[in-house]
Amino acid sequence: MKDLTARQQEILEFIEHHEWRNGFWPSIREIQERFDFRSTNAVMGHLRALERKGVLERIPGQARTFRINRPDDPDAVQMPEDATEVVDIPVVGAIAAGYPDRVESGGEIGRLQVDIASAGFSSRRRSFALQVRGESMVDAEIYDGDMVVIEPREAKDGDIVAALIDQETTLKRYIQKPGEPPYLKAENKFYPELHPVNELSIQGVAKAVVRSL
Amino acid sequence: MKDLTARQQEILEFIEHHEWRNGFWPSIREIQERFDFRSTNAVMGHLRALERKGVLERIPGQARTFRINRPDDPDAVQMPEDATEVVDIPVVGAIAAGYPDRVESGGEIGRLQVDIASAGFSSRRRSFALQVRGESMVDAEIYDGDMVVIEPREAKDGDIVAALIDQETTLKRYIQKPGEPPYLKAENKFYPELHPVNELSIQGVAKAVVRSL
DNA sequence: TGTTTAGGTGAACAATTGTCCATTGTCAAG
DNA sequence: CTTGACAATGGACAATTGTTCACCTAAACA
CATH class of the missing domain: 1.10.10.10 (Winged helix-like DNA-binding domain superfamily/Winged helix DNA-binding domain)
Structure with a gap:
């Protein structure tokens, strides 16, 4: 040309x-x-x-x-090389028990795709998104209706985690001070719940929040 | 409808x-x-x-x-058969003057892909994402570093809009009461800025917020 | 020096295209 | 039986829009 x-x-x-x-x-x-x-x-x-x-x-x-006549794909904006890897994430409402990939297909609300470069995900992991219900994380600026992208991995102190409490998946802050047993804490000063940690109950760490306006 | x-x-x-x-x-x-x-x-x-x-x-x-105006519910949208229709969105930091609303290729930080069904987008191409700087929208739960997906369209009262103020793109709340001239308002009770509206300066309406944790 | 190419002015013209008027008919709801 | 929404006809008009002709300047070129 x-x-x-x-x-x-x-x-x-x-x-x-x-x-x-x-x-x-x-x-x-x-x-x-x-x-x-x-x-x-x-x-x-x-x-x-x-x-x-x-x-x-x-x-x-x-x-x-x-x-x-664009040189590449006529419709799509051309993708930079670093953005080729896209995480495809199922969105689930509430997870009754077990892991999200055991959830039957009916439990899927939608799908979310987030580029690795923009959100810092590791694509190899089986990430999923969780729709937040309730106000337990408002002090972490996460609100009712938000979608939170969860990446399965071990939590470290200060992480926001998705944890299975009473057969239901909820978001909590993971606190682990040296020499002390870890615990989970709701980020709402009006309802300061505390929960002991069952290591198996942590489903993953929150990596991103997506909110529709 | x-x-x-x-x-x-x-x-x-x-x-x-x-x-x-x-x-x-x-x-x-x-x-x-x-x-x-x-x-x-x-x-x-x-x-x-x-x-x-x-x-x-x-x-x-x-x-x-x-x-x-495509309806937001996924059922009503029966575009082509490829169900994996995804909005491909360039992420920009700040938009300089010259082309007020143009995304120059160098200004692109990354890329964001959001599925239509999960975020309720109506248009498949014209959107873009803007990285928020400053605290002017904290009362709308939008914080420094968040990415906001903008869809170019006319604003109506109560919308959060991306507007060009002093050669810089900022997020403001668009207020238009019947019989009164519209204005823009920062959502921060400690810095209650008000701006008159130049109709041409509104670049679009915020549709979603994405935050990396 | 002459020639080509890019970029532009100015005015007129013609095709495309959106808009509006008056009218007709069907059908379901009140 | 009347009213209103829906669907459509037929013709005319005006605005938008693409196109063309003649002519101009400046730089590049050979």
């Missing part, structure tokens, strides 16, 4: 950007306005050049009918 | 399908042809009904400028 001039690149980017922002393509005169051209023909020249170089297609005579 | 009639559903599906296949929206007369209407006004009637029911938006007088 021939190289684009700086100006042609600008035009192309504006067209792409307009579509991305508004959901539809710009008209010639909208491009003209953006670049303060005094003539629509300035735009026409650039469009012809872009078509000649094969990066752009149009349907003659029809309004706002662009088609951009 | 009111239910659509069978005919309205057909029209809507054709519009969506057309965009899916061609990359741009159909004109009124293209819809007319598809349904063998003898008058464009038949199409107009359906479009008005769809707008009235809130599933469709248009820009009056402008060609091929549809915007479809």
